[in-house]
Amino acid sequence: MCRLAPSLHFALFSLHRHVINSRVADNAISVESLKKSYPPVRTGWRAFLQPFAAPTSPALRGVSIQVKQGEAVALLGTNGAGKTTLLRILATLLLPTSGTATLAGHDVTRDPAAVRRQLGYHAGSDLGFYSRLTGCENLRFFGRLNHLSDSYLHTRIPELAKRFELQSALDRQVRALSSGTVQRLSLLRAIIHEPKVLLLDEPTRSLDALAAADFRNFIKSEVLKKQGTSLLFASHTLSEIEFLADRVAVLNDGQLLALDTPANLKSRTRVATLERAFYRITGHSADALDESRPS
Amino acid sequence: MISSLRDLLLFFWRDLRIASTYRSPFVLELIEALFGAAMFYYVARFVDSPQLRQTLPQGTTYFAYALVGFVYFDYLHAALDSFDRSLQEARDTGTLEPLLVTQVPLPVIVAGSALYPFLATTVRIAVYLGWGALLFGFPLGAANWLSVIAVLMATLLAFCGMGILSAAYLLLLKRGNPAKWFLLSVSSVAGGMLFPVSILPDWMQFVARFNPVTYALDAMRAALLDGAGLLHIARPLLVLLLFAAILLPFSIAAFSWALRRTKITGTLPHR
Numbered sequence: 001m002c003r004l005a006p007s008l009h010f011a012l013f014s015l016h017r018h019v020i021n022s023r024v025a026d027n028a029i030s031v032e033s034l035k036k037s038y039p040p041v042r043t044g045w046r047a048f049l050q051p052f053a054a055p056t057s058p059a060l061r062g063v064s065i066q067v068k069q070g071e072a073v074a075l076l077g078t079n080g081a082g083k084t085t086l087l088r089i090l091a092t093l094l095l096p097t098s099g100t101a102t103l104a105g106h107d108v109t110r111d112p113a114a115v116r117r118q119l120g121y122h123a124g125s126d127l128g129f130y131s132r133l134t135g136c137e138n139l140r141f142f143g144r145l146n147h148l149s150d151s152y153l154h155t156r157i158p159e160l161a162k163r164f165e166l167q168s169a170l171d172r173q174v175r176a177l178s179s180g181t182v183q184r185l186s187l188l189r190a191i192i193h194e195p196k197v198l199l200l201d202e203p204t205r206s207l208d209a210l211a212a213a214d215f216r217n218f219i220k221s222e223v224l225k226k227q228g229t230s231l232l233f234a235s236h237t238l239s240e241i242e243f244l245a246d247r248v249a250v251l252n253d254g255q256l257l258a259l260d261t262p263a264n265l266k267s268r269t270r271v272a273t274l275e276r277a278f279y280r281i282t283g284h285s286a287d288a289l290d291e292s293r294p295s
Numbered sequence: 296m297i298s299s300l301r302d303l304l305l306f307f308w309r310d311l312r313i314a315s316t317y318r319s320p321f322v323l324e325l326i327e328a329l330f331g332a333a334m335f336y337y338v339a340r341f342v343d344s345p346q347l348r349q350t351l352p353q354g355t356t357y358f359a360y361a362l363v364g365f366v367y368f369d370y371l372h373a374a375l376d377s378f379d380r381s382l383q384e385a386r387d388t389g390t391l392e393p394l395l396v397t398q399v400p401l402p403v404i405v406a407g408s409a410l411y412p413f414l415a416t417t418v419r420i421a422v423y424l425g426w427g428a429l430l431f432g433f434p435l436g437a438a439n440w441l442s443v444i445a446v447l448m449a450t451l452l453a454f455c456g457m458g459i460l461s462a463a464y465l466l467l468l469k470r471g472n473p474a475k476w477f478l479l480s481v482s483s484v485a486g487g488m489l490f491p492v493s494i495l496p497d498w499m500q501f502v503a504r505f506n507p508v509t510y511a512l513d514a515m516r517a518a519l520l521d522g523a524g525l526l527h528i529a530r531p532l533l534v535l536l537l538f539a540a541i542l543l544p545f546s547i548a549a550f551s552w553a554l555r556r557t558k559i560t561g562t563l564p565h566r
Contacts, residue, residue: 094559137312146398
């Protein structure tokens with residue numbers, strides 16, 4: 001019995017590892033029971049006397065999501081639902097309070113450097129560039145920080161700029177560009193190194209309708225289909241979610257309420273649109289939706 | 296190692312390129328250095344006396360003494376200021392987060408961003424000394440350049456630790472640079488910047504004995520004005536290196552802890 005126990009233990013351990021490894025291999029992103037709480041915001045003398053207050057404001061309450069290779073998952077939720085917090089944890093900019101998150105098989109807490117090698121991240125703002133450098137100089141600088149060679153960047157930057165009609169932005173200082181153009185540059189920066197996993201926070205927020213549609217087409221045809229990149233993105237634009245996402249994760253107050261295809265979400269809630277399905281799932285009344293429709 | 300070096304140079308290229316988009320500051324700094332050197336020269340002429348010369352090292356004029364003190368403090372200022380200033384700029388312009396999701400670790404980002412300010416300060420010092428030698432008789436020919444470089448390198452190593460501590464403070468508390476304030480305030484009096492420590496009251500001389508800036512300035516003056524060799528300035532160099540050996544690992548650990556803390560609190564981009 002004593003001799004049998006270690007070998008049985010080893011066999012169970014191997015099986016357990018196999019299950020974990022196969023899950024990691026299948027999933028580009030794996031989030032298990034992820035919790036994140038922030039310390040209360042203090043000002044004045046309280047901030048000085050209690051600089052290390054315990055985290056008590058929950059932003060994520062045990063969220064579990066898996067994103068398969070080549071799959072696009074949308075994060076849908078009201079403001080403060082936890083979408084950005086989740087994306088920032090996966091981008092290694094935040095540490096979770098508990099739970100695990102892996103990206104391309106690497107733990108975001110234990111091996112953030114390996115995570116960043118597989119990652120493209122767009123934070124949703126039009127900040128984040130050196131205003132006195134040109135668009136091209138900025139892209140080249142960030143590309144080199146991702147260890148891309150000069151020769152690769154020499155061909156890749158004009159190629160992507162042409163695709164996004166950003167050629168004129170390449171030779172102009174960023175301070176002279178519109179916020180929409182800077183945001184497109186930022187999106188271009190996120191995909192320039194052909195990452196395995198792409199995290200986008202409200203990717204088309206400042207874009208005009210044409211540029212937004214063009215970007216969505218590019219993501220679907222080039223990034224998702226051709227390159228097989230996995231995409232996790234937060235958006236409030238439901239048409240964008242329906243166009244891009246294979247599945248939708250509905251978050252509310254830090255909790256995952258549903259994770260399914262747009263069609264299944266609609267059929268489960270017995271409504272015709274994703275908008276109404278979102279209202280049903282989050283428990284909000286759709287009256288406001290009806291009232292806001294033009295008569 | 297090679298990759299980190301390449302990354303450091305990338306940051307230098309970035310800052311050089313940004314600086315080159317501003318045309319006038321180069322010219323203005325040249326003129327400012329000329330007037331600065333002239334100011335020290337005329338103040339020195341005004342206060343120079345046999346009594347004053349007795350308190351200075353043998354054969355040193357007050358102009359040379361004060362100019363070395365001034366340029367050394369400029370360098371000290373750069374070592375203490377560059378790290379947290381680069382971090383603050385990255386945070387305020389919104390480039391910190393895009394930098395943090397690249398494959399370059401934060402210590403390299405901070406060190407790389409401090410590279411250009413250090414070299415710019417070195418050039419500024421050279422311009423000051425150049426004007427001093429060209430127009431006001433600063434004895435540049437007497438310098439032992441190897442010793443000068445050794446003192447500057449040891450200064451960088453010794454005080455970068457303080458600069459990194461300031462950056463850690465900035466990460467946590469968002470504003471202020473107490474290390475710089477404390478060291479520059481104490482050293483401007485009890486460090487021998489513009490007057491010898493020997494004229495201070497006994498208790499301040501005691502404080503000066505524990506201030507590495509005092510040793511560094513003595514070594515710098517000996518190397519620049521007396522042409523002292525490495526052996527001659529070995530003691531102050533060792534004091535600076537000892538200071539670096541204690542402070543650098545501590546400051547790097549403090550910085551890592553502060554970074555982890557801001558990732559827990561979510562305050563990394565906060566101002």
